[in-house]
Amino acid sequence: MMIKRLKEILGGIEGISAWRIIDRQIQGQELFFIRREVDMQRSKDVRHTSVAVYRDFQEGSNRYRGSVLVQIHPTYTSEEIRALIQQSLDSAQYVRNEHYPLVEPGSEALEIPESSFTAQSLEQWLAPLAKTIYDQEDGEDARINSTELFLDGVDTRIINSLGLDVGYHAYEGYLELIVESSGSAGEVELHRSLRFSDFEPEALAAEVRQQLRYCRDRAAARPAPHLKRCPVLISGGPVSDFFQYYLTQSAAASVYSGVSKAKVGESIQGEEIAGDAINLTLEPYLKNSPSSAPYDYDGLALRLTQIVEAGLLKRYWGPLRFCHYLEVPPTGAFRNFSVAPGSKAREELRRGAHLEVVAFSDFIAEPLTGDFGGEFRLAYYTDSDGQRYPVTGGSVSGNIKDVQAQMYLSRETQSTTGFQGPLAIKLPEISVAGSAAT
DSSP: OEEEHHHHHTTTTTTTEEEEEEEEEEEEEEEETTTTTTEEEEEEEEEEEEEEEEEEEEETEEEEEEEEEEOOOOTTOHHHHHHHHHHHHHHHOOOOBBBOOOOOOOOOOOOOOOOOHHHOOHHHHHHHHHHEEEEHSSSSSOOEEEEEEEEEEEEEEEETTSSSSEEEEEEEEEEEEEEEEEEETTTEEEEEEEEESSSOOOHHHHHHHHHHHHHHHHHHEEEEOEEEEEEEESSHHHHHHHHHHHHHHHHHHHHHHHSSOOTTSSSSOOOOOSSOOOEEESSOTTTTTTOOOBBBOOOOOOEEEEEETTTTTTTOOOHHHHHHHHHHOOOOOSSSSEEESBBBBBHTTTOEEEEEEEEEEEEEEEETTTTEEEEEEEEEOTTTOOOOEEESSSEEEHHHHHHHOEEEEEEEEETTTTEEEEEEEEEEEEEEEOOOOO
């Protein structure tokens, strides 16, 4: 009824050049634990509906398409919706975007594999998920302090004024895990958040065990030495953040706005690559990624698309609007990407004195400038004698443009939200600050 009512209202307002509706209906279960005891359980049934209103106008020889995005609450009356859209339409005339088309109906979408969560109700999945998590406690020093476990089923529908009407169903799981331990460094906690779209007990169990192990090591960690400059391995989730730089540099929006000077057919990784060359692909579907989708937010069907091959930029990517501006075929706005594994095993990358960071307080990779860095909560330092031990309280920093030609990627891979690629990256000497003298 909501969609039908919206279409009737939009059709009755003079001056609307085009429109697009995104409707998301979310049914979910939420479970909260303190230690092993259930603190709270609740369910939800919510709806998020957004309407993009477009207004075309011309000034001299220039054509423009202004747009405003509004959120429609399910409790709004028809009069309230009409007034909100009319107000948005008035505002749209002040948005001077170059004219661009909307997605037309007709393209076939990739079929996304079905999740195991379809086999039974979401509520029935909470017990096996919780059991998998808590079964990893081994009675040693580290233990689970608390968890938040969410599991949603999401129906997405995208409709526009050209007759496009597409939709898909997906699952979005979320785990917030806090573990604690005590040791020579005192009482410590580590936080870890995981997102998933399928029940993979072995992968989930491995993540929890790793976090417990990291917490034990964090409790026994020494103050990080002040190394000034040192080879650094970055492992785990921040690897995905690191590669976001190449997504931004190859994006049609970045090229159109002038923040990227990347050229198709040229190296996006600098000249004379001595380390591993990057191979980067946009992926509609990645196993166990809640970012998988057959369509982007415009309703454009997504296809597997390689962007970088052996360090060379093959094509720009992005939603219909910015690809239209650059006069290149649109790929769509992807939320998944993959990077091919590298040439060396992680044990090879660990040879020689180095610092391997496995848990940051916060890791930032600036996708425009290439600057990256962050303070780490846990790292492993291997000294010149080959002794490896946990350290904490330091930070690393550098710039991707300074290290990209000499970096190496691990052969071992990982899968995180929206990313599949190397488990670790080894960077040549970058700045390492610590709190202890070497």
